[in-house]
Amino acid sequence: xxxxxxxxxxxxxxxxxxxxxxxxxxxxxSRILTAATWAPSGGNQQPWRMIVVRDTMKKKALGDMYxxxxxxxxxxxRKRFExxxxxxxxxxxxxxxxxxxxxxxxHEVPAVAIVCFNPKMMAVTDAKQDRISVVGxxxxxxxxxxxxxxxxxxxxxxxxxxxxxxxEGDVKSLLSIPDDWYTCAAVPxxxxxxxxxxxxxxxxxxxxxxxxxxxxxxxx
Amino acid sequence: xxxxxxxxxxxxxxxxxxxxxxxxxxxxxSRILTAATWAPSGGNQQPWRMIVVRDTMKKKALGDMYxxxxxxxxxxxRKRFExxxxxxxxxxxxxxxxxxxxxxxxHEVPAVAIVCFNPKMMAVTDAKQDRISVVGxxxxxxxxxxxxxxxxxxxxxxxxxxxxxxxEGDVKSLLSIPDDWYTCAAVPxxxxxxxxxxxxxxxxxxxxxxxxxxxxxxxx
Numbered sequence: 001x002x003x004x005x006x007x008x009x010x011x012x013x014x015x016x017x018x019x020x021x022x023x024x025x026x027x028x029x030s031r032i033l034t035a036a037t038w039a040p041s042g043g044n045q046q047p048w049r050m051i052v053v054r055d056t057m058k059k060k061a062l063g064d065m066y067x068x069x070x071x072x073x074x075x076x077x078r079k080r081f082e083x084x085x086x087x088x089x090x091x092x093x094x095x096x097x098x099x100x101x102x103x104x105x106x107h108e109v110p111a112v113a114i115v116c117f118n119p120k121m122m123a124v125t126d127a128k129q130d131r132i133s134v135v136g137x138x139x140x141x142x143x144x145x146x147x148x149x150x151x152x153x154x155x156x157x158x159x160x161x162x163x164x165x166x167x168e169g170d171v172k173s174l175l176s177i178p179d180d181w182y183t184c185a186a187v188p189x190x191x192x193x194x195x196x197x198x199x200x201x202x203x204x205x206x207x208x209x210x211x212x213x214x215x216x217x218x219x220x
Numbered sequence: 221x222x223x224x225x226x227x228x229x230x231x232x233x234x235x236x237x238x239x240x241x242x243x244x245x246x247x248x249x250s251r252i253l254t255a256a257t258w259a260p261s262g263g264n265q266q267p268w269r270m271i272v273v274r275d276t277m278k279k280k281a282l283g284d285m286y287x288x289x290x291x292x293x294x295x296x297x298r299k300r301f302e303x304x305x306x307x308x309x310x311x312x313x314x315x316x317x318x319x320x321x322x323x324x325x326x327h328e329v330p331a332v333a334i335v336c337f338n339p340k341m342m343a344v345t346d347a348k349q350d351r352i353s354v355v356g357x358x359x360x361x362x363x364x365x366x367x368x369x370x371x372x373x374x375x376x377x378x379x380x381x382x383x384x385x386x387x388e389g390d391v392k393s394l395l396s397i398p399d400d401w402y403t404c405a406a407v408p409x410x411x412x413x414x415x416x417x418x419x420x421x422x423x424x425x426x427x428x429x430x431x432x433x434x435x436x437x438x439x440x
Binding site: 002003005006007009010011013015026027029030031033034035036037038039040042043044046048049050051052053054055058073077116117119123124125126127128129131132133134135136137138140141142144145146148149150153154160162163164165166168175176177178181182184185200201202203204205208209210211212213214215218219220 | 222223225226227229230231233235246247249250251253254255256257258259260262263264266268269270271272273274275278293297337339343344345346347348349351352353354355356357358360361362364365366368369370373374380382383384385386388395396397398401402404405420421422423424425428429430431432433434435438439440
């Protein structure tokens with residue numbers, strides 16, 4: 001078992017929004033889904049399910065909802081980078097163009113995983129804090145990350161999106177999701193148009209990690 | 221880049237609660253932290269920071285808080301498996317015994333990552349839904365999962381715990397975490413006592429994945 005192979009996968013895990021319509025072979029998709037099942041969860045409850053949407057009409061319906069939300073989001077997002085340099089603005093515009101591409105081709109993407117969760121199966125330890133809760137996500141997003149790392153390792157493009165949560169009721173109706181289950185992500189999956197995975201831009205460990213107290217630089 | 225290597229890592233990612241006090245070499249810890257930085261987040265905001273606690277007095281203080289919460293949790297947890305078979309009860313008791321071990325040795329664990337997040341840096345798309353929110357976790361737990369997969373690949377044991385969120389105010393005081401940052405996990409890391417990583421028990425993909433509509437078996 002090689003740590004280097006893992007780091008190769010992780011360090012090139014780009015968000016891929018331009019996806020081809022070519023099908024994902026069943027054996028490849030099967031390995032990707034199985035990788036998700038291995039993720040840890042609180043009390044090993046695995047309080048998540050994913051609906052892999054491959055039906056074109058259902059993908060069209062999801063894509064229509066997604067497009068409406070994306071257009072509003074993109075307008076807001078553009079305002080956020082008004083002050084940036086021309087170079088940085090161009091980079092952000094490329095992300096928006098890729099999102100536009102995803103909207104236009106949502107129904108052609110071979111598979112869209114709709115991630116569902118059940119709060120009754122979770123011990124949400126921050127539920128009583130006087131701020132937005134996130135801990136339920138700790139039993140779901142590790143599985144989503146496994147799914148996406150497996151996609152990357154198999155050369156299948158994907159991107160984690162959460163906009164559809166804003167119209168959760170409509171998504172639940174479309175896919176017959178029961179009352180006590182909710183949605184927390186949609187992951188479109190397909191082979192990349194163009195280059196696909198590659199270098200990523202992230203803050204370094206020296207910015208993101210401290211030692212013993214807040215803001216104290218870690219000595220490594 | 222080999223998908224098999226990734227699957228080897230993921231399929232043996234056990235929760236390891238019995239950790240030795242031996243230090244984690246700086247180069248190993250550095251690679252583990254760097255792996256976390258690569259994870260995707262909404263708008264690439266990386267709205268998380270981690271404090272790696274290595275100071276013994278601070279670990280002792282965290283361990284005391286954790287022990288109080290764990291004892292309450294373990295009592296509740298035991299009630300949950302009263303109806304199970306003797307074999308299953310014995311398995312759950314082993315988990316509790318391992319948790320007791322973690323409590324007794326918390327201050328000796330070489331490093332405890334306290335995961336922090338800032339909701340102001342997140343677009344929480346399910347904030348207005350009439351149920352507990354989880355989407356903020358989508359920009360944090362992928363990094364936590366990267367951290368833990370890197371631990372596994374390096375042979376360093378770890379476990380995702382969230383009990384300390386119940387006493388978030390005390391944790392924030394201890395580590396001087398500012399008002400607008402909160403906590404969502406603690407990950408003790410150290411070399412395993414005994415066997416460490418190995419086979420895991422999870423639901424299969426056929427139980428966790430559906431196709432097109434809820435409960436419809438996926439054909440792969």
